Amino acid sequence: AVLTVPSALLFYLRNLLFPIGVAAFYDLPYTQTMFSAKFALTLLIMVSVAGLLWALYSRVSRGRTALGWIFLPLLPPLAGLRVFTHGDLVHDRYLYLSTMGFAMFVAALVINVTENGWKRRVRQILPFVLAGAFIWLSITQLGYWKNNLALYQRGTQISPRSVLALDTLANELFRRNDLAGAVNTYERSLAVDPNSWTTNMALAVTLTGMREDAQAIPYYVRAINIDPQNTDQYFMLARAQEQQNLYSDAEQTIVRGLAVANNLAQLHFELGSLLERRGDFAGARGEYKRTL
Numbered sequence: 001a002v003l004t005v006p007s008a009l010l011f012y013l014r015n016l017l018f019p020i021g022v023a024a025f026y027d028l029p030y031t032q033t034m035f036s037a038k039f040a041l042t043l044l045i046m047v048s049v050a051g052l053l054w055a056l057y058s059r060v061s062r063g064r065t066a067l068g069w070i071f072l073p074l075l076p077p078l079a080g081l082r083v084f085t086h087g088d089l090v091h092d093r094y095l096y097l098s099t100m101g102f103a104m105f106v107a108a109l110v111i112n113v114t115e116n117g118w119k120r121r122v123r124q125i126l127p128f129v130l131a132g133a134f135i136w137l138s139i140t141q142l143g144y145w146k147n148n149l150a151l152y153q154r155g156t157q158i159s160p161r162s163v164l165a166l167d168t169l170a171n172e173l174f175r176r177n178d179l180a181g182a183v184n185t186y187e188r189s190l191a192v193d194p195n196s197w198t199t200n201m202a203l204a205v206t207l208t209g210m211r212e213d214a215q216a217i218p219y220y221v222r223a224i225n226i227d228p229q230n231t232d233q234y235f236m237l238a239r240a241q242e243q244q245n246l247y248s249d250a251e252q253t254i255v256r257g258l259a260v261a262n263n264l265a266q267l268h269f270e271l272g273s274l275l276e277r278r279g280d281f282a283g284a285r286g287e288y289k290r291t292l
Helices: 002-017 037-059 061-082 092-112 118-140 148-158 163-175 179-192 197-209 213-226 232-243 247-260 265-277 281-289
Strands: none
Touching: 002 037, 002 061, 002 092, 037 061, 061 092, 092 118, 148 163, 163 179, 163 197, 179 197, 197 213, 197 232, 213 232, 232 247, 232 265, 247 265, 265 281
């Protein structure tokens, strides 16, 4: 997390000064090593920015409080890099207070100019130019916030390798009954992280909803192998296997679920139902008794 601080701070400064390409998701990854060209370049940029800020801090006394308002609110999200989930490390919403500090700092720079001539004209025009630019940027990006679908599509455009962005878009497509679109988006997400339990499970459920049980089964199996503690996946896999007449596989799935779930009564009932449909009434009766 410490190695990621320079790139996260650079992200916040870029979005503070040039709020272009804002979205609900950003796929900033953790920096794994300091021996990379990207880390070295980011660190060099941050050192240069720190030098510039120190020069401004020394020359613009009225701007010192503003600089505090810019950087102090960023300390909590930077510290949060230790606990934030992968793919959800940074957000432009953490810049709300810093934006106020930036406006105060621009005002301090303008007030600091006392000479006549071109500097005075810049002092008079600069606030309006900056305000106009930020208003224009806000207007041009309002359309991405008109509904969840537009917002999540924007997220995948800005961060095409964000599993969170792709899964959220797929969930919205599923909610809108665009099952084919949801499947396609979940598959894109799995191309980024094939070991995501959430994505594998969601894709399996979506395929089940499309009555594509044969295609759903491998994703249920993968989800169970990734995280065997969730009990719902055993129910759903067993039912998908039963739909494909894989009765023996379905029985083994439920037995495995019982071992994980400490003989959960619902799984005994599910196994009883399966055995009853297979004509094993004595076995079914035994499983039903275990639910009592």
